[in-house]
Every structure is written in structure tokens, then in C-alpha cells.
Amino acid sequence: MSNKPDSDDELAGTEQPFVQHLMELRDRLIYSIIGLAVCMAALALWPGPSGLIDLIAIPIRAHMPPEARLIAVGVFSPFFVPLKVLAMAAVLLSLPWWMYQLWSFIAPGLYSHEKRFAVPLITLGSLLAYAGIAFVQFFVLDKMFGFIQKFTPASVAATPDIASYVEAILGLYLAFGLAFxxxxxxxxxxxxxxxxxxxxxxxxxxxxxxxxxxxxxxxxxxxxxxxxxxxxxxxxxxxxxxxxxxxxxxxxxxxxxxxxxxxxx
Structure with a gap:
């Protein structure tokens, strides 16, 4: 049996040892984490955790009395909730970088026609994820809270807990990002x-x-x-x-x- 690479196969002879694949995967994960850390640092400087909280709270604040505020029931909520929002925003901001690292890892094992197909697909997937999250932020939440407030009795003060609010919208972000x-x-x-x-x-x-x-x-x-x-x-x-x-x-x-x-x- 001949071990001569097939001249018609552009990937023939390019196989790498399994250990080298693991090292490449390790490097790509490290680069991805570094990119995430850079995005977290940048967002911590501007607009900051408080600014991010104010941004995601816009849909529900629009349907609350002007003097009302979101409350923090948990002892550690004022610390952990902004940190969670900061991490979430950093993941979204660094998504193209993560997609690029994924692409760099799998690209050597793809044929030319597969590469031409994969690049637009990865780009479109990232854009669709952003579109789904933007759809939640600028349309779904506003309509949802407007609908809910109509059923709130006048004797009830709607002051949601910030931790439960963030968990709810994170679930919606994930659901719509995947659905798109x-x-x-x-x-x-x-x-x-x-x-x-x-x-x-x-x-x-x-x-x-x-x-x-x-x-x-x-x-x-x-x-x-x-x-x-x-x-x-x-x-x-x-x-x-x-x-x-x-x-x-x-x-x-x-x-x-x-x-x-x-x-x-």
C-alpha cells in the first residue's frame, strides 16, 4: 500500500500530531481569554459597570414611576450583579475575536472551498447573535414590560430586584441569540x-x-x-x-x- 500523498488532495501531507493540535487549542483559548480580559478592562473604564447597568435598565425604567428605582435585595448583589453584567458585555464585545480564534483553529483542516463557505458563515452567525440581542434590548423588553405593567394594581409598587432582572434578561439574550x-x-x-x-x-x-x-x-x-x-x-x-x-x-x-x-x- 502506497503512502504517497494524493496529488489531487490539497490537504494531503499536512497532518499534524495530536499533541500539536492540543497545543494549538491551548494557544487559541489563551488568546480568547486575553481578548475577553481586554474587553472587560475597557468596559470597566468606560462606560463602567454602573453605566452598563443603566443601559440594560432602560426598558424597565421606562415603565416605572420617575422616582422608582431597581432595588438590590441580596447582601452581595451590589457587587456581583454589576460584575456579572460587565462580564456579559465583555463576552458580547469579544465575540468576533472568539470567532476568529475558532476559525484560526479549524482553518488548517479545511479545503479551499470550505474556507470560502466557513468565513461568511461565522461572520453571519456573529451578526445574527448581535441582532437577536439588540432585538431583545430595543423591542422585546419594552413591549414585555409595558404589557406586564398594565396588569399591575395601582396599590402595588413595582420595584424589581436588580439580580432577578439581570438573570431574566440574560436568559432572554441567550434565547434570542441562539434562536437567531x-x-x-x-x-x-x-x-x-x-x-x-x-x-x-x-x-x-x-x-x-x-x-x-x-x-x-x-x-x-x-x-x-x-x-x-x-x-x-x-x-x-x-x-x-x-x-x-x-x-x-x-x-x-x-x-x-x-x-x-x-x-x-
């Missing part, structure tokens, strides 16, 4: 040959039902936030089908061109 990755998942499923575009179309009805079930589970028990999650998921599923269809056509075209070149040679 639906087009990426759909395209990847088609690329890996696990499902066809026609199967995705046939599954559309089940996905719509599943989207509303997921929204009912991961969002607060109000109609506004549930619709705000389910409807974008359905729209993004359709966008994923459209993107997967374009991907199939493009890869088929590239395969036909490659076949014509081989025939001509």
Missing part, C-alpha cells in the same frame, strides 16, 4: 447532507409548532415575548431554506465546472 442562529443550522444541515431542501420545506409545519412551544418554554409567560421569539424563528427558518437552496445551486454549479474542466483536460 436558525438559518446557520439549516444551511449546515443541508451542507452535511443530513437533510434536503425539500425535506426542510415538508418540515415547515412541524417547525412552526415547535417554535411556539420553545417560545412558551424559554420566555416569560406573556404573549408579547412569546410571539417576539416564535415569529422571528419562523421567518429565519424560511431564510435558512432560501440560503440552503442557493448553497445547493452554487455547489452544483461549482461541481459542474470542475467536471467540465476535467473533461476538457
Amino acid at each position: 442562529q436558525v438559518p446557520i443550522v439549516v444551511v449546515l444541515l443541508v451542507k452535511m447532507g443530513m437533510v434536503s431542501v425539500q425535506k426542510l420545506r415538508d418540515f415547515r409545519g412541524y417547525f412552526i409548532v415547535g417554535a411556539f412551544i420553545v417560545a412558551a418554554i424559554v420566555t416569560p409567560p406573556d404573549v408579547i415575548s412569546q410571539l417576539a421569539l416564535a415569529v422571528p424563528m419562523i421567518v429565519l427558518y424560511e431564510a435558512g431554506i432560501w440560503g440552503a437552496q442557493l448553497f445547493v445551486k452554487r455547489t452544483q454549479a461549482e461541481g459542474e465546472e470542475a467536471s467540465d474542466e476535467k473533461t476538457a483536460s
Whole structure:
């Protein structure tokens, strides 16, 4: 059996020892943590933990009396809650850097056509995550708290605890950030040959039902936030089908061109 690398395989002969892969993974994790630390330091200087708290509190403060404030019930909440918000903001700010480190780790094992496909996919995934979080901050929270305040009795003073508020919005940020990755998942499923575009179309009805079930589970028990999650998921599923269809056509075209070149040679 010949060990001669295949001349048609651009990755032939580029294999690295397992230990070297572990060292590369270690380096990428270190670079990622350094990037996170730099972002935390920058955000600590400006706008600072207090500024970040004021920013994420805008949606609920808009539906509270002018003199009302969020309260800190826990003994350590005034310290740990701003720190948690600072870490969350640093993770979001450093997300492109983390994506770049992930890309640098997997790129050597990808073919040229896979690299051309992976770069836009990683970029789009980051942008969709930001879009989902921005959608929560500037639309969902405002509508959700407006809806909730309508049911608050006049004799009840709505002064939410800052710790519970931060935990609630962090859950929404995560839920919407992941939900907005639906087009990426759909395209990847088609690329890996696990499902066809026609199967995705046939599954559309089940996905719509599943989207509303997921929204009912991961969002607060109000109609506004549930619709705000389910409807974008359905729209993004359709966008994923459209993107997967374009991907199939493009890869088929590239395969036909490659076949014509081989025939001509």
C-alpha cells in the first residue's frame, strides 16, 4: 500500500500530531481569554459597570414611576450583579475575536472551498447573535414590560430586584441569540447532507409548532415575548431554506465546472 500523498488532495501531507493540535487549542483559548480580559478592562473604564447597568435598565425604567428605582435585595448583589453584567458585555464585545480564534483553529483542516463557505458563515452567525440581542434590548423588553405593567394594581409598587432582572434578561439574550442562529443550522444541515431542501420545506409545519412551544418554554409567560421569539424563528427558518437552496445551486454549479474542466483536460 502506497503512502504517497494524493496529488489531487490539497490537504494531503499536512497532518499534524495530536499533541500539536492540543497545543494549538491551548494557544487559541489563551488568546480568547486575553481578548475577553481586554474587553472587560475597557468596559470597566468606560462606560463602567454602573453605566452598563443603566443601559440594560432602560426598558424597565421606562415603565416605572420617575422616582422608582431597581432595588438590590441580596447582601452581595451590589457587587456581583454589576460584575456579572460587565462580564456579559465583555463576552458580547469579544465575540468576533472568539470567532476568529475558532476559525484560526479549524482553518488548517479545511479545503479551499470550505474556507470560502466557513468565513461568511461565522461572520453571519456573529451578526445574527448581535441582532437577536439588540432585538431583545430595543423591542422585546419594552413591549414585555409595558404589557406586564398594565396588569399591575395601582396599590402595588413595582420595584424589581436588580439580580432577578439581570438573570431574566440574560436568559432572554441567550434565547434570542441562539434562536437567531436558525438559518446557520439549516444551511449546515443541508451542507452535511443530513437533510434536503425539500425535506426542510415538508418540515415547515412541524417547525412552526415547535417554535411556539420553545417560545412558551424559554420566555416569560406573556404573549408579547412569546410571539417576539416564535415569529422571528419562523421567518429565519424560511431564510435558512432560501440560503440552503442557493448553497445547493452554487455547489452544483461549482461541481459542474470542475467536471467540465476535467473533461476538457
